[in-house]
Structure formats: C-alpha cells, structure tokens
Amino acid sequence: MTTTADDLVTLVRGFNPKTNEASIRAAYAYGERMHEGQFRHSGEPYFTHPVAVAAILASQQLDDATIITALLHDTIEDTPASYAEVQEKFGKEVAELVDGVTKLTNLQLNSSETKQAENFRKLFMAMSKDLRVILVKLSDRLHNMRTIKAMRPEKQAQKARETMDIYAPLAGRMGMQWMREELEDLAFRVLNSEARHSIMRRFIMLQKETGDVISRITTDMRKELAKAGMEAEVFGRAKKPYSIWRKMEEKEQSFSRLSDIYGFRVITDSEEDCYRALGAIHRRWRAVPGRFKDYISQPKTNGYRSIHTTVSGRDGKRVEVQIRTRQMHDVAETGVAAHWSYRDGVRSKNPFAVDPVKWIAQLTEQFNGEDDHEDFLEAVKLEMYTDKVFCFTPKGEVIKLPRGATPIDFAYAIHTRIGSACVGAKIDGLRVPLWTRVKNGQSVEIITAEGQTPQATWLDIATTGKAKTAIRRSLREVDRARFIKLGRELARSAFEHVGKRATDKVLATAARALRVGGVDNLLEQLGSSNRTGREVVSAVYPELGLVTGEEVDRKRAVIGLEPGQSFDRASCCEPLPGERIVGITFRGKGVTLHAIDCDRLSDYEEQPDRWLDLRWHDGSHPAVYGATLELTVANDRGVLGRICTLIGEAGANIADLNFVERKQDFFRVLVHVELRDAAQLHSLMLTLEAENDVAAINRYRNVHAVGDSVAAGGHLP
Template identity: 65%
Template sequence: MIEVEDLIALVRAYNPRTDATLIRQAYAYGAAMHDGQMRRSGEPYFTHPVEVASLLTEQRLDDATIVTALLHDTIEDTRSTYSEIEARFGTEIAGMVDGVTKLTNLELTSSETKQAENFRKLFMAMSKDLRVILVKLTDRLHNMRTIRHMASHKQGQKAHETMEIYAPLAGRMGMQWMREELEDLSFSVLNPEARTSILRRFAVLQRESGDVIRRITNDIEIELNRAKIEASVMGRAKRPFSIWRKMEEKEIGFSRLSDVYGFRIVVGPDADCYRALGVIHQRWRSVPGRFKDYISQPKSNGYRSIHTTVSGRDGKRVEVQIRTREMHEVAERGVAAHWSYRDGVRAENRFAVDPAEWLRMMNERFEEASDHAEFMEAVKLEMYTDQVFCFTPKGDVVKLPKGATPIDFAYSIHTRIGHRTVAAKVDGMRVPLWTRLRNGQSVEIVTAEAQAPQDSWIDIATTGRAKSAIRRALKAERRSGHIRLGRELARAAFAQVGKRATDKALRTAAASLGLSRDEDLLAAIGASEISARSVVANLYPELAQVPPAPDVAPEEAIVGLDPKAHFDRAPCCQPVPGERIVGISNKGHGVTVHAIDCPRMAEFEDQPDRWIDLQWQPGHHAPRNAVTLEMVISNAPGVLGRICILIAEQNANIADLRFVDRKPDFFRLLIDVEVRDREHLHGVIMAADTESDVAQVRRHREEGTRRVPFRSERATA
C-alpha cells in the first residue's frame, strides 16, 4: 500500500502548494475508519481508497478530490457520518464524499424503470460537482482491475454495468483512455474466449510482421524531421475490445481488419497540425472517407484532433491522430483537464471546456422526457453516439450524432421548425427525410404551416431531443382528438336520457370520478378509458337504469342449445340475429356461435361431431350484439362528432373506438357498435354512408377473413 508521504509526493509533483497536512489527516482518518476491514483479495480494505487517490494524482486533480478519494467509502462502510466528515474536513469535501456514496448506492443494473430513475439521480449528482463522478469512475476502474477476486456472478454484474454505463460515460466526458480500459476489462469478464483469441492473433501477427509499430513510428519521425516539424510520435496496437467491436460491426474476421494500429503525432503550434497532415498524406496514400477534422469542428467535450487513415508500410492501414500538446492534455484527461493543477495553480488550457455546460444541456433535454423509457432512450443516444457536423444554408454548424437524419437536423434548430418539416434538401438535392447525414453536408429544411409531426417520424429520428418533441406533439394531438370525440360521445349519451352535457354537468362528473378538469374526463371518454354511459349513470343513476323492453334474454337468444349451455359469439365473424348461424362445440367449454359463411368453418370440416345446428330466437332482440365497423373519414373538424350522432340516432351504442391509421387528410378507425340484429346493423351502415365525409364504411372482420355483403365504399378523393 502506498504510504501517506509517497502519496503527498505524487500530489506535490504537480501541485507544490498542496495542503500536505490535510492529506495526512484524511489518510489517518480513513485508515482508522477502515481498520480491520479486508478486501476479498486478503489485503486491508484501505488499500483501495489509497489506490483510487493515487490514480487521481495522474490526472493532476486538486486536494479536495484527492481527500475525497481517501474518504469515499467511509460513510457507506464505516461508522463515520456526514456530520463528522464536515466537522473535520469542511462542507466541500463532505458534500463530495456524500455524492460518491449516493452514486455507489445506485443499483444501475436493476429494472429498466428503476434504472431510468437512477440515471436521473446520477446526472443530478454530477451537476452539483463533477469531481464526484471523477472519483466514482476512478473507483470503478480500480475495482475492475481487481475484479478477479469477486464472486463469479458479481463479476458478470459489475462488468455489464461498467460496459453499459461507466465506460460510455467516461468516453462522453472525454476520458477516452479510461473508456477503453474499462471496456477491455469488462470484455475480459464477459467474453474471455474472444479476448484471448484476439490476443493470440496479435501474437501471430507480430511474429510474422516483426515490430510494425516501431518501424512505422520511425518512418513518421523521419518524414517529420525532413519537414523540420518538432513532434513526438507514439504508436500502439488497438485494444482487444476495440478490435472485437469492429469485427462485429463490419461482420468480418480478424484477418480482414486493416487498421489495427494507431499512431499519435503531438506537435507544438496549431499550424503544425496541418503541416504534419500534409507530410503524412504526401508520404502515404490516404484512405477515402476516413478523414475527420476535430480541430476546426471540436467535439462538445473539448476534444480536438485531426484523424486520418493511410496505407502505410506493406499496404497496412494505420490510423494517425495529430494534435498539439494542449489538445493532447484535453484528449487524455477529458473533463479532468478542467481541474488540472500545475505549479500549485489551476492549469490554463484554452481547449478545456467547462463540462458543466454539457451536463446542463443533457439535463435540459432529459427533463423534456415524459416517461422512463423515453428518458433512457435519450441517455443512451446522448452517451453512445459519435458526432457529425452539418451546415445550415447560412453556414452555421449543427452538431448531430452519427446516423442523424434531416428530422434531427430540423429539431436541433428549433422545435417549431421540426414540427413543420415537409421535405429536406442536402447539398441542394431533395432527399427523403430518413436519409442519414454525413460530415460537411449542407442541409435545408422545407416547412409548411399546416404540417404536423407524423407517427413514422419516431422511427426516423435518432436524437433524444427530436424523439421527445415528436412524442409530445403526437400526444397533444391525440389528446385534442380524444377530447373532441369524448364531447360528442358524452353529448349523445346524455341525450339518450333526455339531458344535456353542460360544462357544469361534466365538471361535476369529473370531480366525482377523481379527475381535476372536465377536459380530463372528455379525454378519458374519447380514449375509451371511461364509457360515456357510465358517466351518465354516475350523475343520473335513476335514469340510467332503463327497464328492459320485451327483448329476448341473452340465455334464450339461441334455439338448438341446452338451456344451461354457455355460448359465445365468435369474434372472427361477430354473427347477429337475422344471419344464419352454426355452433361449434368446444368439448366441455361451451359453444362458439359462427356465421354460416365464416371462413373459419373450413377448419372444422373434418370434425362433424362438433357441429350444432342453431338458429336465432324469433322476436325482438336487445341491442347488445357488438359489431366492428371499419371507416375511412375525412380529417376535418366535426366529422367524427357527426358520425357519432348519426349512430346514436339509429339507437345504436358505441362501445369502443380505435384509430388504426392517421394521415394528414384522412383517418382510418374501428368502431364497435352494439346492434339488435342484421337489419339494425344495415341501418347503421347506411346512415354512416350518407355522410359525405365518410369515404368508406364496411363491416370489419379479423385479418384473413372475407368481407360480408354489408359494405359501402366510395372512391377516396
């Protein structure tokens, strides 16, 4: 275990003004609190906090962060309390230790709903002090380095959690080295055979090709020296998980991978980045489509570098990154560069961005998410994607995740622009809205005032911002439609008992049902969550209980069955009185009544013993036989209301209503209507067909069955 004076020496190497006394006190307090506790490896537990603190010194972090690392498990695992730490080390450190404790207690591998809520808490904690997540990430890194001492089921759980949450979070915060190591450590647990296979391939490749990295590094250095560019050149083989991911994405074997080696050129002034790029491209052939300039278009976490891939020695492809020393510091430390110290003061790095800006942006976007699934989708999209840079017609740069479409581009400019999008032009050419945008393209969005978001846009959009805005708009549109439909259904239901659906009556009914507003009641009626009939019954119970007419009772409606036999109308054909019917015995489970022309009857041709000859009881039948009608109607104000009134005028009740297709100019919907018999159904269909805004009305049968004769269709304009 690193001794306290050695730890202080590590801090003093970059911060001569460090408060050594504070670190000694924290070291002694942590050692006392963890005294007697052991890790699974058999080492004293306090070795872990000390190692975390040591790893943080490599990132040149301030004293408060180092002390927090030493104390980060005290509140959770010892008798120490927040108040005691605050009294000994101050409010700042106590708050950070408490923040790390809360992050540790989040069960990030639990159910999706709970995971979404934990992610919200995680980002809230990060927003208060980002050093908290630096300590937590480093804590996870040390735990993953020593994961072999855990129980096997715990190893898998921690590896999944690291791969899905902590590794991409480290990468999103610019700490790419940590992301790569966390991914590779997780990979070694989750798929050790694949990792071992890749390492063996590397060993074979090195035996066959020799020290490729040293030879290519020398080649680059020679070319840069000739151009009189001072630079340091570093090369390495890519990590096994990075290789595995490329093999999976491209669906190719190891032998077909080209750029398994990466090289980094670190120069002095900014201009030397482009000079070095020219040298590389003059000496080696560049690979088309593999050039990215993150200097002129930096990433949101401050990352700047030029990436290019060239065909190097022996035709092998190699990736080359070119950056200055300041850019390299940000690229290596990411968010930690914001707190880096040099000579006892905060190091000034013009490329280090305030990561709180990114967190504020993410929190603003996530606050727009209305449910857990939407929030998780936004988190994963924001954390896992790389970026492309496109231009508006005026030349403004728009940053989008890889795979973004013109829909995402429109919503990134303004929600109003997104809602009104009707078409897009990319580099002057009209393209479909599902087109994937590429770096450097100019995008023009064509809008129309009458346009509104479509359901299909959810699948087209890739950004959390666009998806959230589309869902909110669609939900608002559906609610408005439900309110309109609910008002018409309520009006018809009230009229049946001789009452009017006044605002006061609706408010009273809403209050009695526990709803705050009459609009909520109407929306519930329109969405079939509450029936209009039950609302009337709630207000006027004496009127709603209409005595039965001399109708045929349900148990007497069928002739040919035992009086005690149970029967059901087949949902596939929904037979009604007046139609020829046949029964199919269900071997002790009652009888299913089908229309004689139901196509499903062919399934029972070889089972004649199950057929029962039936007929409807003569006489007046109650309007209790639900039949589904399929309608195509104009998307215009008042149309749906008029149809509901027409059906009500035929003394038929609407039991349910479902929209199956919504287009800018028409709706396709299914309406369950309760009728007496065949003639009653015929009257309902004819009444609906007289409405000029009804383009089609027919009796709906289950998919795969043929239509019955009752139908009325007109060509849609």
C-alpha cells in the first residue's frame, strides 16, 4: 500500500507537531511529478521508493530537511530536476543534501580495491560535510534490500555483497544497530538463503520443544525487578539468523550447541537503576565470566551507553541482557542520528547524543596520513568493522582500542612518539610480549627507549589503522635513507664501470633528464631496484648505455664483471636472469650474485667497496638456473604427479623435491626447478596457481642459507 502525503505528514507530526507540513507536501508533489512515468523493477511507480525512504527516516524522528531530502533524493540524478531548481523551491540546505546523496549514489563501491579506497575517501568527505547524507543513503539501501527480489539474481548478489561489506558495518559503526542487523539479514537471505532457511527451521523446532522461552524469561525478570522495588520495561527477542550463523562460524559450533541466541533489554528510569537492575539479575541468575561490559561508564565513540551481561539459568542456557535508561535506549536505536531527533516539535536534547562533526572527525583523522590506497582501505575496515576494548594507562586514563589490539596499538594511541620508541610493555604489572592481546579493564604500561625505531614485524602485531599508518611512515623514512645510501654506491659503481665519475653535478643532470624530482629521488629509485645503473648512465651518456646483442653464454651471462672474475649465484635468493642483481666481491672467490631485494645484502651495507652493479645479458638463457617453489597442495591421489607434469610441460626441470609438512588433507613441499629466467618462473607459478589442488604457491628463498650456489656459475676468460 502506497504511503500518501497525508500519511507521511501524520507520521512526522506524531513526533514533531511543529513540522512544516506545507514543505513536506510540496516536496511530495514535486517528487511525484518529476518521477511520473518511471517504474521500479517490480512494476510499481518509482516514486513509491522515495516515499518509503522518507517513512524510514520519519520512524527515526529526523528533521524536516532530512525527510524532504528523502522524497527528492533521486530527482537530480534521474529526472529533469536540477540543483538550482531544488534550491529555489526547497532551500540551499535541502539542495546540498540531495546533491550529496546523488554523489554517493554515483560511487561504484564494489569496484577494485584501489578504486574502492578512493570511494571510501569520497564517502567520508561527504559524511564530514553533513552526516544526514549517509542517513538518507542507508535508508535508501534498506528499502532497496527489502524489495530486492524484483532484481535479476546477479544484481541481487552484487547489491547484497556491497551491503554486507560496506553499508551494514557503516550503520553499526554509526550506532544504528537495528539497521545493521536488518541489512545483514536481508543480504544473508540473498547470499546464503539455504543457511538462513536452515536456521529458521531449527528455531521453529526449538520453539516447539521448549515453548515460548522469551515470554517466560521476560516474566521472571519483571518479577525480580519488582522485588527490588524498580519500575522497568523488559522485552526480549531471538537474535537474527545472520547473527546466529556468524556465531556458529566463529565458534565452529552447531546450532544445538549455541546457547546465547536470545537477547533481552531492560529499560530503567535512571542510571542508578541500571546498576540496581544488574544486581537484581545477577542475584537471580548466574553471571557468565568474561561476558560483562559497562558501556555506561565507558561509552562508545558513537554515544552508545548500556550495560551488557550474559547470564545462565538452571538448564545452562545463556541469555544476553542489555540494561540502559530511556535516553540511552534512544541513542542505541538511532546512534549518531539521535543528534537530529525531534520530540514535541523541538530538537531532542539527549545528553548522550554525540556531535556528528566531532565523531566523523575522529573517524577520518588518522586516514588522512595514508598515501597508499590499499593501506587506507585496510585502515578504514579496521576502524569500522571492530568492537572496542577499554584499557587504562598507569595514571588511570582510558584508552579505547579495537578488540584484538596489542600494546603496540596502545602505545600509538597515546602518542606516535611513544609508539615509535616502544621496546616492551607491562599488563597489570607483569612484563608481556608486544603481540599480547589486551583485554577490557587491564592497565597497560609502555616501556620506551631512546633511539628505538619501529620494526617491520610490528605491522603484523598492530591492529589499529593509526598504528599501522605511523609504522609504515617510519619504515618508509628508514628505507628511503637506506635506499639512498645504497643507490649512491650503485651509481658510483655504474659510472666507474664506463670510466666516468658519479659527481653531484652528473647525478643532478641524470635526475633532470629522467624527471624524478631530485638527486635523492633518483638514488632512492636506484637503491630500491626501481631503476638500473645502466638507465642512469644512459641518461647522461647515451652512447655508453648501449648494449650489444651478442649471444648469451653461461660463462658470459653477467655484464659488469672484470676479465678473469668468476661468479656464483647466492643460494639465499637464487637470482634469475631478468632480475635486478648486485655483485658482492670475495677475496679469492670471485663475485657472488644477489637479487637486489635479498635480505642478506644488509650484511654488507657497511662495506660499499665490495658492491658491484651487475646485470644479466639480454636474450635467451639456457634452463640451468635453479629456483625453489614452496607449494601447499591437496593430499589426494595423483596430485603430485599432475604437478610434476605441469612443470615439465612448462619447459622446466625438477632438480629436487622435499616434503616439509604432511597433514591429513594437505602437505607442503619444496620443489627445486631449473629455469631459463624470471619470466619463465612467473609463467610456471601462474600455471601451478591455476591448478585446483594447489592451495598456495610462493617462491621460497632461504635467508638462512650459508654459502653460495655454484650450479649456474661461470668464469670469464
């Protein structure tokens, strides 16, 4: 049944008697006229959709401007209406909101990661300007998901995945838990309908076996609270199918073994009564250890306040109980949207509603430092999709962190300087490893040392976007200095090899010719293997950078060696023709070739006189250069034979094969193959990766290897 203008006005007047009825009716009429002749996939007039979105926002008791925006949110994009016309008829505030929703609609949030990261940036920019834009967009998505069955199956799957990945977590982060749960369940119905139906059937069977559990527990709770002399509302519900399915997946338990599938809420008159109610419930039912959270004394950043506890009865069944006041409940239902809520014709003065400008500023502050798209996207998801824990500094200050955070995250949450200088931590007075997961209520003390710098391994330990951003930034600075130093030595060697000197003026000339923005940038590119010494020489002396097309011979495979110098390939990195290489000289042993990114090169950083800038001859090489592959493959009959066949068909030879781990379903194996060059290795890995029985494939490099490989060595006469 279509909601009429009268119906919508009546709905709004119910919470805002001072609403501007004329503006809402005018927007209704204008939107209906603009969308005339347009229809949805279901065959209904298209305007039924904007009206439904407006009704969803009205149910959240939002202001007139937001409801009018909902009625008009598709006009600028899909009808002859323009920004100027909307502004003239309904004011600049509404026009900007409609334009903001239009821009969000045009973001393709299901595209590649790089594009998706940029879209998230735009999303946060739009949110920071006026959060009501995203409230309209969320309601728009909710109605589209409610009516998704009219779409093609492939379109349903795309919208459902986008909803599960982006819109549902965003609604939850904004405190709109009811919307998150409904969006998740609607998406779950599309993405895994069989699992959802199975859970629903089990629910029905459970109700037949146990009766109306919710009614019995609700009645018992009301009696206990009445005994304690309190007036409170109590209501319960079964958790949504997706929430139950997620618990089954996380805990790896069957439905029959899940206990806390029911949730109950107690709404009291005052904060004091919240704690009295908690005491009454714990006296009657046994509290489950580790399942208590006090979000009243430690609110979430979106304003959420409530006491959470889980209790179990005589039959061992667990139920979750949330205890809060009416004002806390209003914020819990609408989250950040509570800032715009109206009651009795005036803006609701809910003391627990957060300032949306401050909230979005907190959320986006740390993302501004991320230059890398993938890093930014990771930081967004880390911050949006996690719950919080609350820890204390030794002085009693509260630090909020995502669940699963470590002392590294704690240190960076205090200050970047503290995080970078961290060398250890104490939790509740005891020394712990930096990878320890902090828990609610723990006291964390960070131990620092002058001269300490972030370690690359910290990226695997840290969980917050802020910590990861700061660590990456510091590592980039350290790497830059190291690459510049290495690049200077490689440049010196490259120019000396052609009888020239790598003076500052020569390097500046090369930097200008290559347009890299300065000598340091040029040296960094050279040291990080993004540019070769030959390219730098050619930029200044083009005639000296030319190479001849002589036929490749094993004994002449490497260019840059002196007559009479022999060479070996390092067994730690096994460099292949086509890869950037560096030579390290050994007295009496010739030169050892290392890949430019080999970790063992750090052993020679303080010995620049031993470095040689070398390169492989262009052209075709014989298949005699060894490389090791690490494969995780299914432990099924014939799998290993097929893999050996694929390697042979790729023109490679298996020199050795070694099992490093055997399990019932999978095993890991190291395969040493002989190849022509890096291009053949890449092609072989792609071929093996496409095999269904290959779960993972990596190039194995033994950084602990001692000595050097001589299988593909050579000697220059």
